[in-house]
Amino acid sequence: MAVTDYLRKRFMPHIWCPGCGHGIIMRALLSAVEKLGLDKNDIVMASGIGCSARMLGYVDAHTMHTLHGRALAFATGVKMARPDLTVVVPMGDGDALAIGGNHFIHAARRNIDMTAIVMNNSTYGMTGGQYSPTTGCGEYGTTAPYGTVVQPFDTVELASAAGASFIARTTTYHAREMARILADAIRHPGFSVVEVLTQCPTYYGRKNAKGDAVEMMEGFRDCAVPVGPLDDSGHATVTIDPEAVDAPIPIGVFRKEVRAEYCDAYRRQVIEPAEAAAAASAAASAAAGGEQ
Amino acid sequence: MSTAGQTERSRVQFLQGNEVCAEAALYAGMRYFAGYPITPSTEIAERLAERLPQVGGSFMQMEDEIGSICAVIGASLAGTKSMTATSGPGFSLMQEAIGYAVMAEIPCVIVDVQRGGPSTGLPTHASQGDVMQVRYGTHGDHSIVCLTASNHQDLFGIVVDAFNFSEVFRTPAVVLIDEVVGHMREAVRVPEPGELDLTERLLTDVPRDVDYHPYAPREDDRLPMSNFGGVHRYNVTGLVHDMWGFPSEKPKIVNDLIHHLYLKLENRKQMLTRWREWSLDDAEIVLISYGSSARSARHIMENRRSVGVPIGMIELQTLWPFPSEMIRTKCRHAEYIVVVEMNMGQIVHEVKRAVDRPERVFLSNRVDGEMITPTDIKHLIRVIQGKGV
Numbered sequence: 001m002a003v004t005d006y007l008r009k010r011f012m013p014h015i016w017c018p019g020c021g022h023g024i025i026m027r028a029l030l031s032a033v034e035k036l037g038l039d040k041n042d043i044v045m046a047s048g049i050g051c052s053a054r055m056l057g058y059v060d061a062h063t064m065h066t067l068h069g070r071a072l073a074f075a076t077g078v079k080m081a082r083p084d085l086t087v088v089v090p091m092g093d094g095d096a097l098a099i100g101g102n103h104f105i106h107a108a109r110r111n112i113d114m115t116a117i118v119m120n121n122s123t124y125g126m127t128g129g130q131y132s133p134t135t136g137c138g139e140y141g142t143t144a145p146y147g148t149v150v151q152p153f154d155t156v157e158l159a160s161a162a163g164a165s166f167i168a169r170t171t172t173y174h175a176r177e178m179a180r181i182l183a184d185a186i187r188h189p190g191f192s193v194v195e196v197l198t199q200c201p202t203y204y205g206r207k208n209a210k211g212d213a214v215e216m217m218e219g220f221r222d223c224a225v226p227v228g229p230l231d232d233s234g235h236a237t238v239t240i241d242p243e244a245v246d247a248p249i250p251i252g253v254f255r256k257e258v259r260a261e262y263c264d265a266y267r268r269q270v271i272e273p274a275e276a277a278a279a280a281s282a283a284a285s286a287a288a289g290g291e292q
Numbered sequence: 293m294s295t296a297g298q299t300e301r302s303r304v305q306f307l308q309g310n311e312v313c314a315e316a317a318l319y320a321g322m323r324y325f326a327g328y329p330i331t332p333s334t335e336i337a338e339r340l341a342e343r344l345p346q347v348g349g350s351f352m353q354m355e356d357e358i359g360s361i362c363a364v365i366g367a368s369l370a371g372t373k374s375m376t377a378t379s380g381p382g383f384s385l386m387q388e389a390i391g392y393a394v395m396a397e398i399p400c401v402i403v404d405v406q407r408g409g410p411s412t413g414l415p416t417h418a419s420q421g422d423v424m425q426v427r428y429g430t431h432g433d434h435s436i437v438c439l440t441a442s443n444h445q446d447l448f449g450i451v452v453d454a455f456n457f458s459e460v461f462r463t464p465a466v467v468l469i470d471e472v473v474g475h476m477r478e479a480v481r482v483p484e485p486g487e488l489d490l491t492e493r494l495l496t497d498v499p500r501d502v503d504y505h506p507y508a509p510r511e512d513d514r515l516p517m518s519n520f521g522g523v524h525r526y527n528v529t530g531l532v533h534d535m536w537g538f539p540s541e542k543p544k545i546v547n548d549l550i551h552h553l554y555l556k557l558e559n560r561k562q563m564l565t566r567w568r569e570w571s572l573d574d575a576e577i578v579l580i581s582y583g584s585s586a587r588s589a590r591h592i593m594e595n596r597r598s599v600g601v602p603i604g605m606i607e608l609q610t611l612w613p614f615p616s617e618m619i620r621t622k623c624r625h626a627e628y629i630v631v632v633e634m635n636m637g638q639i640v641h642e643v644k645r646a647v648d649r650p651e652r653v654f655l656s657n658r659v660d661g662e663m664i665t666p667t668d669i670k671h672l673i674r675v676i677q678g679k680g681v
Binding site: 011040041042044046056057060062063064065067070073075076077078079080081082084085102103105106266270271274278289 | 388389
């Protein structure tokens with residue numbers, strides 16, 4: 001199949017602003033899906049609310065545009081009902097890390113098999129450019145006219161502390177690598193987090209004098225520092241030379257660990273023994289009933 | 293527990309109301325429960341954590357009530373009958389997602405075991421303060437199904453009804469019980485498999501590779517569904533949407549959808565209304581009650597009847613959509629109507645709206661966390677009759 005076969009062209013044109021990076025992420029995701037040869041009927045996508053969430057309308061899969069911050073919780077229910085389906089959850093930075101922060105850390109802790117894509121543009125674009133949990137300290141937004149006074153979340157560190165078993169970061173500049181990482185993340189049997197730094201020239205870029213879309217992507221290129229290869233335990237070493245790059249952004253796969261996946265573990269540890277015990281008990285009472 | 297071939301005697305069990313909710317949900321075919329611990333509903337989660345895997349289902353303790361209801365809606369969309377259970381504070385947290393299930397028309401069942409409120413209120417005491425929250429808790433125009441019961445045998449059937457209605461109308465259905473019913477133990481006969489009717493999901497007969505319009509209602513307002521993971525790929529959204537499930541702001545589409553969501557239930561009260569009634573034929577005084585309050589109301593009704601007072605009673609089991617026509621008809625000849633409920637007056641306003649001459653409607657209530665007693669109700673009846681307490 002061609003990448004465009006995974007699109008609902010009926011609902012084009014899309015609503016994203018000129019220069020927005022979200023289309024690049026959608027393209028990379030579809031490339032990954034195409035490369036993996038997934039059947040469209042086997043893909044479920046759940047999203048929250050915001051610019052990121054609108055991706056779903058354009059993808060020809062089972063798509064669920066849910067509530068702000070809650071996409072992972074909805075996706076958890078889908079996965080529990082149909083563990084055989086491939087579940088992908090694109091979210092914005094506010095969606096995943098502010099209003100949905102609790103679901104994010106618990107989905108990571110559970111290690112339930114789905115791919116969370118954090119489309120991080122450091123702002124709330126849909127509502128007009130307010131500061132988000134990933135806006136840098138001192139940066140501007142419509143609700144931070146004097147600059148923010150808080151530290152941003154580091155998505156990779158947060159996912160790592162919460163126990164996600166696959167963690168990666170990439171940017172819209174690194175589109176081809178993004179497609180490879182997303183394919184790897186989808187294939188990974190556990191909770192995968194892929195943070196994608198994406199440009200919002202309309203709000204974040206304009207408010208923070210980051211230039212146009214191309215300049216913002218060149219910024220990703222210039223700041224990106226690849227992490228080292230994964231060691232035997234599935235962890236990558238991050239080596240940053242502060243002299244070499246101003247404001248470095250480590251990119252690549254940070255963690256790829258094999259751990260018990262939730263649906264699988266629940267089936268093996270809970271359902272199978274409970275079903276067996278119930279069947280044995282029913283057989284015993286049937287035998288006892290027969291003797292009466 | 294509800295297997296065929298059990299002796300009739302072993303079908304009778306001594307259960308808590310919360311346990312009845314769990315068993316009835318399993319009977320109805322519920323196979324996914326997501327919840328968060330909260331008094332006085334926790335026993336539902338505890339029992340299902342043990343029971344669901346025995347029948348191949350899944351129990352999940354989520355990070356909060358918001359996550360619980362969202363996971364339940366997701367599992368239902370993927371084809372599994374699903375439920376959550378909570379109490380007032382958790383029910384408040386669920387309201388946004390309940391609106392999503394209303395808008396996206398995804399069946400699900402929510403049990404709210406009421407405690408005293410507002411806020412943390414009285415976690416282990418009797419109250420019926422959530423009636424209006426069930427109806428209007430989520431924002432925007434909509435209708436919703438809410439059922440309740442005063443005793444465990446009725447509760448079993450009511451929970452099964454809630455699942456059936458949620459599937460038929462593709463709507464969230466709320467089972468609203470109170471702390472007394474939830475925690476009280478009494479004998480209940482678990483029906484045999486097949487004894488109660490179960491409504492399975494109406495699935496679309498549109499074949500693979502043919503355009504399926506997930507949100508084009510049939511003439512009877514029903515929407516044949518295609519479960520996620522099936523052969524029809526479509527979009528589900530909480531935004532106002534067209535027949536494809538794609539966002540739309542066209543006034544006609546908005547208008548049609550809001551009318552559909554409201555009228556698919558409000559126009560079908562005859563099917564949705566469950567109630568019990570006693571001695572209405574010659575009743576000059578009619579008591580109207582529901583949940584545990586109805587136990588006290590029925591006691592005093594029988595007690596007064598035995599001394600010759602012409603009194604009758606209606607016990608509501610469907611609270612929403614409110615059975616106004618039934619109430620209006622049955623109360624036509626009553627001189628006085630006394631609504632018995634444990635709140636500052638919620639259903640009493642619906643009764644006043646429903647009947648002719650609303651000035652004959654009185655409220656007998658109690659809001660101190662103690663269960664309303666037959667004596668409390670008797671005092672009000674005597675005052676109405678001009679006899680003094």
